[in-house]
Each structure stands twice: as structure tokens, then as C-alpha cells.
Amino acid sequence: MKIKKGIPLIDQHDKNFMYGGKFGGNFIPETLKKPIDDLTKLFSRLRKNKKFLKERDHYFKTYIGSPTPFIKLENLTNYLKGAQIYAKVVSEANGGAHKIYNATVHCLLARKAGKKFIVGDTGAGYAGKMLSMAAKKFGLKCKIFMGAKDIKRQRPNVEAMKKNGAIIVPVRTGSQTLVDAVSECMRYWVSNCDTTHMCVGSTVGPNIFVKICAWSTAQISRELIEQVKEEFGKIPKKLKLLNCVGGGSSAMGFWNEFMDTDAEFIGIEAGGPKKSKLHAAPLTNGSKIGILHGSAQYVIQNKEGQIGRTESISAGLDYPGISSLHCFLKDAKRARYTSASDEEALKAYELVSKLENISPSLEPSHAFAEAIKIAPKCKSSDVIIVNSCGDSIKDKDIIKKKLGSYIR
Amino acid sequence: MISKISVAFKKCKEEKRPALITYTVAGDNTKNNSLKILNTISEHADIVELGFPHNTPIADGGQIQESSYRALKNGIKLKNVFQIVKKFKISFPDKPLIMMGYFNLVYQYGENNFLKDCKVSGVDGLILVDLPFPENKSFANKCKKKSINFIQLISPTTPNKRMRKIIKNSHDMIYYISMLSTTGGKLKVSPKNILKNYNNIKKINRKKNIVIGFGITNKTIASLKKADGLVVGSQLCKTITNSLKNRLNTAKVLNNVVYNLKKKIT
Secondary structure (H helix, E strand, C coil), rough: CCCCCCCCHHHCCCCEEEECCEEECCCHHHHHHHHHHHHHHHHHHHCHHHHHHHHHHHHHHHHHHHCEEEEHHHHHHHHCCEEEEECCHHHCCCCEHHHHHHHHHHHHHHCCCCCEEEEECCCCHHHHHHHHHHHHCCCCCCEEEHHHHHHHHHHHHHHHHHHHHCEEEEEECCCCCCCHHHHHHHHHHHHHHHEEEEECCHHHHCCHHHHHHHHHHHHHHHHHHHHHHHHHHCCCCCEEEEEEEECCCCHHHHHHCCCCCCCCEEEEEECCCCCCCEEEECCCCCEEEEEECCCCEECCCCCCCEEEECCCCHHHHCCCCCCHHHHHHCCCCCEEEEECCCCHHHHHHHHHHCCCCCCCCCHHHHHHHHHHHHHHHCCCCCCEEEEEEEEEEHHHHHHHHHHHHCCC | CCCCHHHHHHHHCCCCCCEEEEEEEEECCCCHHHHHHHHHHCCCCCCEEEEEECCCCCCCCHHHHHHHHHHHHHCCCCCHHHHHHHHHHCCCCCEEEEECHHHHHHHHHHHHHHHHHHHCCCCCEEECHHHHCCHHHHHHHHHHCCCCCCECCCCCCHHHHHHHHHHHCCCCCEEECCCCCCCCCCCCCHHHHHHHHHHHHHCCCCCCEEEEEEECCCCCCCCCCCCCEECCCCHHHHHHHHHHHHHCCCHHHHHHHHHHHHHHHH
């Protein structure tokens, strides 16, 4: 399996929309074939349309607040005594996370498709919060599907969604987390696809949703590659780009423009509690390929093909599958994947929040945990950049419970 | 050789009525009980559909989900499903049985292995909810070689050109989804409109047996009796749920429901 140079990664699929002949595709009920086909055509037309791109860039700049800062973490670098550590502070984007890019693009698409309703799934609540924000901005009625367990543990984002006027539908089937929210959202779309646009919250689901999401978050690396060149004069020889991966949307966006460079990609999955056998790390732990939510991917499952339970302190990474694009990057050996445990992520959150002016949420804290692990072993000429794609404020309750106090 | 599914439709046509197709979930609520249910309701059902449950279904409504979770909680595995089919087929060798489920289970079992066990146990047809045309072409061909019917689905969103291709690639039976809905939704389209769409499909190839499913209950079934066949699923799953709650004999209660459904279309 090989990545082709000069072609966007999202377009490197065959006629069945499969990457590397094994990942992705459209394993969907017949009812969704036409709506997905329509959306595929609309998107492929608009992404070549200069007027649409101008519109997108306009909202990215004036509404999302592009570019987000690129900063050196001096104190963390000095503390770890190894590589130079930087952060791309995507949490400075409007709403506080990278999910706003995908949400904004989906709302623009929904408007072009003449749809007045938009539905989406959410785990950590960021995808839902951003979709509700963008829906309000663009005048769409919004419904968010969220696992009942996640509603309890991500209260601040739930409040935000309500404020934005979205209807939140608690999902009480299965594990009551993201995986069930995505299923329920897709079921809703099956019943309402004639009037409603669906936004899948990450680079998962049928191929078109993988494409739209990765295309949207790519803004992160479009900014970053310029910021890196400005800081170092060129792309540093030894550059590591660290990003947490749940569904994989922020990592895809963070890496996209660096695909044809020598930059090393490291994806960090959620390893779950230290002493638990449960995790949300299909790539690290050698899960088998299966079909989940319309797409072939490495997925946590039992021998029969029943989707397995996951566990992670970070709701945003708590998903049994992983983007078909990351499966492709893994098998093509373009990216390397590892995991961090709940405890390691908490420690990383604490250290970064104490030393620096940023306070990463539990999702990027998984990536910081890996940075903390590898930085001391690197040369001082090596550069590590971590995508700080969410803010800890949403995890206040969990952190307080686990560590006794919350610092930011 | 003419398939058992075709024979069943032929017989119904001679009796000037649609075929009644039932859907229940294998292992709901136990392996033995689901076999008992199949055995009992096949008295009135012309074709039986047996679901093999998946814990992440993307097109099933609440009733079937509940049945599936119940079966999975009781530990149903594909090999048990095949055992149920085998035992059923020993008692009712001529009653067509269609297995229905999601592709990941087939994928993990291995396509060839799955079809081999279908053949050994006596499965007559397969419906895979999330393996649409043309992605299902190669698998459907494998089915044909084993004389197993691969049942293509058509929905109200299927464009005419695509419909023609699907029909061309179909076997003896086609499943028309009555409306935009998961299984078990309330019938939100008038029977007149459903039959209009049904006739459009029928016009393309009159030889194909086309059944209508989704939203069909004892209240709606009579209005659609012009079709070649009608599928009732969620209502049966709901009946199982209720009779379990009330500690009734599920097979007996279900048989009564199926009998009444049949009466409405005869």
C-alpha cells in the first residue's frame, strides 16, 4: 500500500471509494445511496468553485478566527530538556476546538443543497456544540444526537448546545456513547434524508463524510505549514507532528499539507484506564478490519463482528473505530500510531497547564503525553509540534474528580 | 431449478393473494424459543425471514433493536443461527427461509464460509441491509452460484436508471422499502402512493417478485394486498416484547398475530 504524491489523500480511493483497496467505501442502506450520491456530486462541484472557496475562506477568517496561534512551549521544552516543543493552538478557534471547521463547511453545504434542517452526532460535545453554533449562524434548524453517558460527563458543551437553540436527543441504546450517537444519527437521516442534511462529526462514516471533514480541517495544516516556514525559514529536517486520534478529524487536518514532506506523523489513541482491558485504540492494539457506520476500517470488535465496548476518560476519543484515512496511513507506513492511558493524559494535562499559558482538554492531553515521553530522548535540533485541538474547560468536572483540583 | 422462493410466490399467485413474509430475530428471546416461534408461525407465513442480530444496526428501528439486543444478551452467535435454520428446515424443508442482517458479520465469518454454512443449513435467500448495489455484485454472484437468492433492495429514493440496473442484477425476489424510515416506523406515505411506486418497479420486469416492507402492521396490510408479497417485522418483534413482559407463551401469541395478518390479505 502506497500513498501517491501530489494527489490529495482524500482522493486516493478507487471506484468503490476504498483507500488502499481495503478501507472506507459506502456500506449503507439503499435509501441513503441517492442522498449520498447527491452530496458527493455537490461537494465535488463546490470544492472546485472559486466563489465557494472564497466564501469558505471568508468564514474561516472572520467567523472561526483563522489563523490560530502557533507558539513555542518554552517552559515545557526547558523542563523536558530535549526536542523543541511547539503547539498549534487550535483551541483558540471560535468555539474552542477544530470541530468548527467541519461544522461550518457542512452548514455551507446544507444551504447550497437547499436543506433547512441539519443533524449531527457528538461525543465530547464539541462537534455538537460547533454544529449548533454554525447552524444558528447560518439559519438552520439543528438536532444533535449524543450518548446519555456523554451528556452527563460533558455538561458544559451540552449547555452551550442548548443555548444555541439545538435540540439534543439523548441516545440510550448500547454503551450510550459516541458510537451509539452516530448510529442513531444515521438512523434519523435514513428517515429524514429528503429534508435534512447530515453532518458526521469526524472523518468517519460513508466516504463523502470522511472527505468533507478532512477537507475542512485541512485548514489547520494550511496555516501551520506557513507558520512553520516563517519560524524556521524552512520545514525543519526532524519534525514530528503529534496529534490525538479518536475518529481522526483533527489529525487529518493537522497532517494534510505535510503529506509530501519528510515530517513524521504520530497519532495517539486513547489507551483507556491503566488497569483496564478496555481501550479506544484499534490501531495500536491490532484490531481487525470490520465495517462500522458505513465504512471499512480497523475497529474494536469481537470474533463475530459485534462492535466492542471502549473506555476512555476523554469522550472525544471514545470510539471503537478510526477513520479509513488513518487506516490507510498506517498500512502505507506514512504515520505511526501509539496510545496513552487515562492516567498519562491527566498527568500531561496537569504538567502543560502548570507550565504554560495553554490548558489542553483531555483529548490533546493524550498527544502531550507522548510528547512528554519522547521529547527527552530527542536532540535539541528536533522539533515536536502538538495539536492542542481542545480546551480543558469542558473537562473541568472530570479533572476535579480525578485530580482533586482544576487548574487552567 | 426453480427456487423454493419462486415456488412460494407461484402458489400465492394461484391463490390470488400476496405472500406473507414474517421477520423475527434469531435467538429472541432464546435460541430454543426463536426456533419454536419459527416452527409455529410457518403454519401461516409463506416465507420466513430470520434476522441475525448486530449490535450497531444503522437501519433498524426500536422494536427490532430491542429484539436484537435481547438475542445478543442471550449469547446468540452465527453458528447458533445456522443451527436454528437447520433444525427448522428438517421440520419444514419446503418453507423458504431468508436470513437478514448486516454485512460485518458475514465479513468476519468469511464470505465463502458463510455461504457454505447457508447452503448446509438450507438458507434460501439473503438480505444484507448495508451491502447495496453495485458493491454487492461479487457477493450476489457467489450467492447465485450456490443457488441462494440475493435479495436486492429498492427504496423511494432510488432513481429510475439505478432501479433498472438493480432489477437487472436481481434474482427471484426484490424488496421495496415503502418509505424513508428505519424499520418499524409509522406508515407516513399513503398506500396508494406506495403501490404507485411498486407498480413502476413492476413495469420494468413483471417476472420479478416484489415485496413491500417497512411500516406494515395488521392496520395497514390489507391496503397493500395488491403486491406480490408483504413483510411484517417490527410488529412481531413488539409482540414478542409484550408477551415476554406479560409472561405469555410467545410462540402461541405470535401465531395468532400472524394468522390474523394472513386473514386480512386472503
